[in-house]
Amino acid sequence: MSLQTRIRESVIRAMENDDFTPCGGNFYARGHIRSIARVIGIDPEPLVREYDETHGGAPQPVSAATAFEPEKPVSFRERRSPxxxxxxxxxxxxxxxxAVVQVVGGDPENRTAQKVAGTPGQQAMPAATPKPTPSARPSDPVASAPRxxxxxxxxxxxxxxxxxxxxxxxxxxxxxxxxGAExxxxxxxxxxxxxxNASGVRLTVNGEYLGAPRDEARMTRLVFTPQGLVRA
Known part of the structure; x- marks a missing residue:
């Protein structure tokens, strides 16, 4: 059993005697119970519930988040919006x-014809003023609504x-x-x-693929908002 679960033989013998102290805490004790149950082919959840009832109940998410703070911040490269x-x-x-090039440059032959046609008694027809290019209205949306x-x-x-x-x-x-779960x-x-197990999961937040939050198999706490990761 020790070889198949990678749990020390002394820890397994202590668990057989209802002594879970060598496990190093409730979190690891539950993990050892699940590992042993899977090896011998039984459902581990009833055993875990029995353990929780005997040792003070199942863990609460708040206490877990407080107990396992990462040693260093986790940073993701954020994708800039256009x-x-x-x-x-x-x-x-x-x-x-x-528009300026068209007005200033124009056609050289056309400008020469205008100079020849002009006489003292006649006033040359002014060149047509180009229509201003309509600019974007301030009210036009340039970005999608905030998430x-x-x-x-x-x-x-x-x-x-x-x-x-x-x-x-x-x-x-x-x-x-x-x-394999999603x-x-x-x-x-x-x-x-x-x-x-931070290295064992892949995360996609608000449609952006972030990958694994850590390269190590350690517990990690992450806080996300509509704008993405804000604290780890």
Whole structure:
């Protein structure tokens, strides 16, 4: 059993005697129970519930988020949105330059004919004034409406414990997701996510693929808003 679960033999013997102290805490004890149950082919959840009832109940997401703060911040490279205002200004400048070139340059033969046709008793017809190029109205929208929700899509590459809460602390999900699972959650204003195996999941937030929050198999706490990641 120790070879198949990679749990020390002394820890397994202590668990057989209802001594979970060598496990190093409730979180690891639950993980050992699930690992042993999967090896022997039984459902681990009833055993985990029995353990929680004996040792003070299941963990709350708030306490988990407080207990496992990352040692260093996690940064994602944010994708810049297109600058439509600058693009509009460049387009108007090009149109204005083209209009000036047409007025100042014109056709040389046409200018010569106008000079010859002009007489002291006649006044040359003024050149037609080019119509001004209509500019964009201030009221025209140049950007889409601001996002009001947080949308998270998670793909699980390796089994991981996950907790998801909204801005009011309501638990949207708390449990272990197996490899190959895909889940989606949507909240308003803010979403707090705690991942037990950060390198085993891939995240897409508000339609932008962020990948794995860490390269290590460590617990990580992330806070998202409609604008993206704000704190890790």
């Amino acid at each position: 600058n439509w205002t600058a693009a509009m200004a460049v387009a108007l400048a090009l149109i204005a330059i083209y 009001r929700t947080v949308e998270l899509r998670m793909k699980v590459k390796r089994a991981s414990w996950v907790s998801v809460r909204d801005d009011k602390g309501k638990v949207l999900f708390s449990g272990t997701l197996r490899a 889940r989606e959650w949507t909240t308003r204003k803010k979403m707090v996510v705690v991942v037990g």
